[in-house]
Amino acid sequence: MTDKRPFDLLNNSLEKSVVVGIKGGVEFRGTMAAYDVHMNIVLEKAEELKDGVVKRGLGTVLLRGDTVVYIMPSI
Amino acid sequence: MTDKRPFDLLNNSLEKSVVVGIKGGVEFRGTMAAYDVHMNIVLEKAEELKDGVVKRGLGTVLLRGDTVVYIMPSI
Amino acid sequence: MTDKRPFDLLNNSLEKSVVVGIKGGVEFRGTMAAYDVHMNIVLEKAEELKDGVVKRGLGTVLLRGDTVVYIMPSI
Amino acid sequence: MTDKRPFDLLNNSLEKSVVVGIKGGVEFRGTMAAYDVHMNIVLEKAEELKDGVVKRGLGTVLLRGDTVVYIMPSI
Amino acid sequence: MTDKRPFDLLNNSLEKSVVVGIKGGVEFRGTMAAYDVHMNIVLEKAEELKDGVVKRGLGTVLLRGDTVVYIMPSI
Amino acid sequence: MTDKRPFDLLNNSLEKSVVVGIKGGVEFRGTMAAYDVHMNIVLEKAEELKDGVVKRGLGTVLLRGDTVVYIMPSI
Amino acid sequence: MTDKRPFDLLNNSLEKSVVVGIKGGVEFRGTMAAYDVHMNIVLEKAEELKDGVVKRGLGTVLLRGDTVVYIMPSI
Numbered sequence: 001m002t003d004k005r006p007f008d009l010l011n012n013s014l015e016k017s018v019v020v021g022i023k024g025g026v027e028f029r030g031t032m033a034a035y036d037v038h039m040n041i042v043l044e045k046a047e048e049l050k051d052g053v054v055k056r057g058l059g060t061v062l063l064r065g066d067t068v069v070y071i072m073p074s075i
Numbered sequence: 076m077t078d079k080r081p082f083d084l085l086n087n088s089l090e091k092s093v094v095v096g097i098k099g100g101v102e103f104r105g106t107m108a109a110y111d112v113h114m115n116i117v118l119e120k121a122e123e124l125k126d127g128v129v130k131r132g133l134g135t136v137l138l139r140g141d142t143v144v145y146i147m148p149s150i
Numbered sequence: 151m152t153d154k155r156p157f158d159l160l161n162n163s164l165e166k167s168v169v170v171g172i173k174g175g176v177e178f179r180g181t182m183a184a185y186d187v188h189m190n191i192v193l194e195k196a197e198e199l200k201d202g203v204v205k206r207g208l209g210t211v212l213l214r215g216d217t218v219v220y221i222m223p224s225i
Numbered sequence: 226m227t228d229k230r231p232f233d234l235l236n237n238s239l240e241k242s243v244v245v246g247i248k249g250g251v252e253f254r255g256t257m258a259a260y261d262v263h264m265n266i267v268l269e270k271a272e273e274l275k276d277g278v279v280k281r282g283l284g285t286v287l288l289r290g291d292t293v294v295y296i297m298p299s300i
Numbered sequence: 301m302t303d304k305r306p307f308d309l310l311n312n313s314l315e316k317s318v319v320v321g322i323k324g325g326v327e328f329r330g331t332m333a334a335y336d337v338h339m340n341i342v343l344e345k346a347e348e349l350k351d352g353v354v355k356r357g358l359g360t361v362l363l364r365g366d367t368v369v370y371i372m373p374s375i
Numbered sequence: 376m377t378d379k380r381p382f383d384l385l386n387n388s389l390e391k392s393v394v395v396g397i398k399g400g401v402e403f404r405g406t407m408a409a410y411d412v413h414m415n416i417v418l419e420k421a422e423e424l425k426d427g428v429v430k431r432g433l434g435t436v437l438l439r440g441d442t443v444v445y446i447m448p449s450i
Numbered sequence: 451m452t453d454k455r456p457f458d459l460l461n462n463s464l465e466k467s468v469v470v471g472i473k474g475g476v477e478f479r480g481t482m483a484a485y486d487v488h489m490n491i492v493l494e495k496a497e498e499l500k501d502g503v504v505k506r507g508l509g510t511v512l513l514r515g516d517t518v519v520y521i522m523p524s525i
Contacts, residue, residue: 284372340382441516
């Protein structure tokens with residue numbers, strides 16, 4: 001095992017902009033307000049993206065961890 | 076971990092209007108009457124939406140947590 | 151958490167007409183005779199529906215909870 | 226909860242003709258010889274059906290519970 | 301519950317020819333050499349079948365239980 | 376149960392050439408260097424196959440057990 | 451069991467370039483910064499690949515273990 005753990009990335013991303021990809025290819029971008037051990041994630045000021053294009057603004061959204069594919073700091 | 080937890084969003088949404096997206100792209104909009112740790116959710120005065128358009132009124136509906144993709148306060 | 155729980159809806163629906171949607175878009179309508187914690191559900195005088203149209207009568211049917219998407223009182 | 230339980234239907238169907246629907250829309254009809262808590266089911270004198278038409282006779286078959294969608298007494 | 305259990309069929313099939321159907325519609329036919337509680341199955345002198353036609357001989361193959369849909373004595 | 380267990384095949388295949396089929400129809404062929412109880416498997420000198428044709432050489436690869444469909448000694 | 455374990459490959463790949471394939475055929479290439487027992491993986495200087503072609507640079511990305519198909523040292 002390693003000193004760094006995957007969940008460190010989640011913790012370090014709190015209050016920062018992230019992109020979350022879910023099964024089926026849709027992405028959500030927003031400010032990560034909360035997460036838990038199941039990778040349930042709350043984004044604020046969230047947008048839904050398809051192929052990198054904003055489809056709609058969502059406000060606050062809770063993404064169920066089971067559907068998450070990847071999470072990355074927004075660059 | 077953080078002080079805020081994803082389930083806080085569910086608790087704060089009780090008796091309020093939410094949109095729940097499920098696997099396959101269908102959404103349900105209604106007043107959240109109940110939820111549990113599995114993210115099973117009961118909506119009242121619920122409507123089924125496809126691509127943002129209301130397809131039918133449903134009255135009260137129990138959504139099984141396993142199929143939930145996201146939950147957001149209706150804006 | 152809340153005083154109301156999602157399974158209350160199941161309990162209150164016993165001996166009443168419900169519609170159960172399963173993965174793949176098929177619905178079953180019938181009188182709910184039994185359920186358990188896995189959301190396995192027994193419907194009596196059941197019908198299978200596709201796009202709101204009755205496809206066939208089924209008599210009594212046990213639906214496996216794993217495939218359930220939603221359950222609602224029939225209106 | 227209720228006095229009736231979904232597994233009662235399985236127990237009452239032993240040695241009787243049932244139809245079992247599995248994921249993907251295929252059905253199996255036969256005499257239920259055994260079941261367990263996982264809904265693994267053994268049918269004897271089984272037939273495979275597609276859209277209500279017999280595709281082939283199977284003799285005895287063990288269906289894995291994980292793939293079961295519904296079970297109903299054959300009418 | 302019943303005196304007969306689904307796993308009896310597996311035990312009685314040891315060293316006998318069986319057909320195993322997996323998710324996606326492919327079947328494997330061979331002599332069942334071993335199984336476990338997860339329904340992991342080892343077939344010897346195995347063949348892969350598609351629509352009842354032999355596609356290729358495989359020798360010995362371990363099928364992961366998670367993908368098994370049905371198991372039946374070869375007739 | 377039986378004296379032979381499915382995992383015996385894995386143990387007997389260590390340092391030998393195997394073919395591993397995964398969900399979606401892709402196969403990997405290589406020398407099995409390691410496995411665990413989840414059927415996570417490490418192949419060395421691995422190749423990716425599609426319809427029996429080598430698509431690319433991979434070197435060493437860890438296959439996640441969850442996606443494994445079958446494992447067989449390469450013949 | 452064997453002296454070598456699949457997770458050894460992950461541990462040996464820390465701070466090295468790996469390719470991670472996920473369900474649906476997409477691959478991610480980057481420097482493995484962290485992993486855990488669920489095969490959640492953090493890649494730094496990551497790129498998303500489709501059919502071996504770089505689609506976009508991602509910076510740092512957390513891949514959820516549930517979606518991982520294979521992991522291999524980049525060659």
